[in-house]
Amino acid sequence: MEDTGTVVAFWILAALTVGAALSVAAVRNLIHSVVLLIVSFAGVAGLYITLSADFIAVVQILIYIGAIAILLIFAIVLTPRAGRLNQEGFMLLPALALAVLVAGTMIFVAFDTSWAISERDGFEETATAIGDLLLDKYALPFEIASVLLLSAIIGAILLVRPEGAEEGPE
Amino acid sequence: MAIILSGEWYDLRDLANPIRELIDALGAPDAVDYVLWSLIAALAILIWLVVSVIAFIWIERRLVALMQNRKGPNRVGPAGLLQPIADAIKLLLKEAITTRDADRILFWLAPIIVFIPTIVVFAVVPFGESMVLADLNVGVLFLIAVAGIMTPAVFIAGWSSNNKYALLAAMRAIAMLISYELIQVLALLAAVLFIGSMNLQAFVSWQDEYNTWLIFILPLPVVAYVIAGAVEINRSPMDLSEAESELAAGYHTEYGGIKFGFFYQAEYMAGFAIAATVTTLFLGGWTLWGLEEWIPGWIIFLGKLYAVFFLYIWSRGTLPRLRIDQLMAFAWKFMLPLMLVNALVIAVEVVVWEETGASRNVALPAIGAVNATLAVILVIGWARVLGHGSGLQRGYRATLTREIGKIYYTGAEVS
Amino acid sequence: MDSVDLEHFLVIGAILFGIGLYMSLAKRNFVGVLIGIELMFNGVNLTFISFSRFVESAEPLNGHIFVIFVITVAAAEAAVALALAVLLYRLRDTINVDQIDLLKW
Amino acid sequence: MTIKSEPFVVNVGPQHPSTHGVFRLRLTLDGEKIIDADMIMGYLHRSMEKLAEERTYTQNIPFTDRTDYLAAMTGNLAYVIAVEKLMNIEVPERAQFLRTIMAELQRIASHSMAIGIFANDCGAWQTPVMHMFRDREKILDLFEMACGARLTLNYMRIGGVSRDIPDEWMPQAHKLLKELPKRFAEYEDLLLSNEIIIARSRGVGVLTPEQAIAYSVSGPMLRGSGVAWDIRKADPYAAYDKLDFEIAVGTNGDCYDRFVIRLAELRQSLYMLEQALDMMPSGPVHQRLGTSTVQPGTQPIAPLAFRPPVGEAYGRIESPRGELGYYIVSDGGPSPFRFHIRSPSFINLTPLKLMAIGSTVADAIVILGSVDIVVGEVDR
Amino acid sequence: MTTYVTGIQLAHSIDGQFPDAVEDGQPEFAVVKSDNLIEVLTWLRDDPDHAYQFLSSLTGVDRIQWFEVVYHLESFKHNRAATIKVRSDDRENPSVPSAVPVWLGAQLQEREAYDLFGIRFEGNPDLRRIFLWDGFAGFPLRKDYLNLPGGKRPGLERFPGEPGDDLSGRGTK
Structure with a gap:
């Protein structure tokens, strides 16, 4: 990827993503943290576009920003007395050390391995191909995923169901 | 002269073509060329949006005034035409108040975030044959995904104001937007199933090629999309998150001056975005059965877009507002099953058409008729199943009597 | 700096994963932990997509498929986690993971 | 799925689009559900009852305009009826008919506003109000012809009305009566079977007749609960005993019933007006009450000051909002010893808490809209 | 036509049921002793011959020597109206039993009377100020609220413009 536009876009997006992610861990207010998380998600979506994964990029925006961030906000708003602070617990230093270690190892591996880089260009159209793959080769995992989603919905509803709730709709 | 004789004269009317020619003539390197072209297009879209919003502030106020037996703005300039500008100046000159306990950063950020999705949507909308900023392969999905950014923006606005009306409205808005996003997705899914592509230009060219509009073939998804769009842009009867009579101004209660102006403008822009989507996907976009040869495509497109937007003005001048639980019930109990059945039916139809290989002159009217009939049957039948038109959903007149002191109470049904 | 290669994306993925790991281990608030997990998912996804783009393969889109499944799982996880947070809050009046130290209540 | 959440206190008002004035409703919410409601009023309290003890009986008439400013005629009427009861004055026939006509016109104007604003509270964006204003303007034009004012009319006098109607008045009124049925049919078409209004108001804010x-609620609220009680029928004043009309009652006691009753009463008022205009006798419009001590020599139509006998009287009428009563105690002085307004808006608010608890915020607004308060009358 | 039951009639029928409960009977009203008020009102509401289910109006009057609370009652069944009064002689802390247990509609009206006259309604579940704010000094509808110089009380004694002593307030004679 030597295209000037892509390179510039990559560096901007990379700075945005990593900067926002670092701020997510650093800011004190949880709501600010979630807002920065949204920025980080958007940056990752931009990186997907530079990787010519347009379908995944859009899905990233749709699911991560449109759904998961909202769920996180719900989790904060529905627990008003629990505090909105994003502070660290007693695990601060070990966690930091472990995180640096893991990330360092991965970076080292990334640079140390000689990857079998292919010479092909980015994908032309991914959505149709992904659809074909999902319904053909990965049909079974696809079905399992739908079952997983269903059980997650049912589980979530059962979990927050008030005790002694009457049967049927209110 | 040469251009007119060569038969490409109407190309000039498609504003994108001369501009591209011009930039090509400059002979700049590709990168500069690309950036220049994008900048001009983006600027053009922005200018069009701002002008349209200003125009429609006046048009909406005059139209609603017409529906309400009054004159509307008629003092500033001829026929009140300068009223939006006067309003804009007023908003600009007002003090930008930040309430003391507001979350200052987010409070200022929210009006800006709200702008992003409404403008970005237009990047994929084809205004004309070559007038599209980004010809995305997943354009339809992009429309939905970008509109989803609205949700956190509205929440941030409501939450950061530290106002109870605003927070209540923000919670309502989140619940509403998430529910109706589902309806939007299912409505567009039906269309995508039929066309077999998520590219917006492909939609337009399909409708051009088959000489029909998708609205005639898929009536139910269009209605569902327009209704879900009303939720997204807070138009009555779904304007719950800024319900004037309940929550003052909803999530932007604490916003004044230009920050309020941003919300106001973003709302119109989102309305145009919905209208643009409906136009492109279901109303043939910039084509009009061959007339695009003579009239520039973007004029046709804008005409259709404004016509769709008029629906929202009309509903605002006419309809009362639903309650939040009724709105959610409408989404989950009424629209969702209907849209699922509809998507299934359309998938079956597409397969049957492919298998039988029927000619389009037979297949399209047949599918359209089936879908229209099915839509009517489904809507009426499902409404009956849900108990519509009986019990608490039935209207009546008052009982008249001449006897004093008698009690006519028959026992109330409580909702 | 004049070209972007696989390693660049892998580094960003690793950094996101590291931040996520740190947050999910160190944060006291349940939502903070959740945010960490989501960041880790993002790092992994980015890695998948970049492999899919750069690495020689007969079926290059497999990485995309994996990402779709990861996103599915993430959505399901977020929904259940929200329910858990609400339930925890209802039972213990806190979602501070330090204070949720009873194995049974 | 219900998620337990914290109680959340929301102040609706004192400055709020749907409190119809400066009235405050403090709602305690659990999510969107109301678990407690408290009314806080007095923002418009002008101590009229105290002020009235400092003015003569005639000087008090303008106060009665300013309690229920949407129905000044009925406010006037209730007060003069109370004073006439106190002083045992017979009012001339023509004045009785004029009072009836004005009161019914006022009822149409007031109910129009109530219906329009109720639709507004249901979320319609101003359109019904604006349409209702159109009729109301015509009626206010008639008032202006009759007494020179449009809102605070000050038309009734103790012993009659302040002046006779001009000659052009009757044709104008007949013209209006021809126009209004068409409009009412339009409103019934638009509002009565409006899906959203039905969805918003049926089964909401139910009051059983018991x-x-x-x-102690009165007016459309009492009739909405199915109790056929109308003071115009039960205890006729002015010329109501000569007119034929029916009482509109509801059967469910919900907000929708109160709303349809107002719509039905528009028709009944129109019917009464047609009869009253036909039956209007000629003659004097005022019973002279002796001479005024203010300007000896001249004979003003209503003396500024006089001394009623010692005693007390409770005069009541059916105002658009319910039973409007004036309780007047005289100690023989030139001004009332005690002047009490039994205001329907105020007393109709008593069951608000009962109706609001258990419903949602949006319902509370609709309930408040269906009670149809005028804050000037609540606070006085 | 509503029959307005005279106070004398009403006093007689109350007297028949509750001896010693009636204090006074005038053409316009009957006065009941404050001790018997609730049982009299309950009886008036429930007795099928009276059936005054509807409390039309409740208000206070400052009669200078005493405070009185006026109940205007209404019977839908018989289309009859009646007036009952109860007196409280205590100038500083007047108090009468609350009618809320009999008619819930008395709630706001009693609050109003308390706010403006300072009459305490014993048993009212929510006796707070209603129009004026908590901590407002005095009770404005009392005749001695803001006495004029010389112990005179506000109110018109003579016609405006009529020659006479300046500002001779009522209640002083």
């Missing part, structure tokens, strides 16, 4: 009677 509750309604126990809570």
